[in-house]
Amino acid sequence: MHGLGRSLIAMGLIIALIGVVLTFAGKVPWLGRLPGDIYFKRNNFTFYFPLATSIIISVILSLILWLLRK
Known part of the structure; x- marks a missing residue:
């Protein structure tokens, strides 16, 4: 237990x-609007994929978890 x-x-x-x-x-202010984020806007269609933001968050979380396991 x-x-x-x-x-x-x-x-x-x-x-x-x-x-x-x-x-x-x-x-x-910069979170979600990094240069590597993909953003397309057409007439009635908007596509947004925060690629660079996702990578940075993943690296930060990986470092934190790695430090916690040590």
Whole structure:
């Protein structure tokens, strides 16, 4: 049961951290508008894929998780 308790606490902290990030993500002006992001706008069609933003977030999360495992 000790391991289950630690896992539940860790998952709760991760969910809280995600909530904080989502709350303040709109206040970062460059997030979502990087040069590598793909954006097409035609008459009634808009396509947006944040490629560069996704890569940067992935690298940051990978570094954080790597540091936590050490």
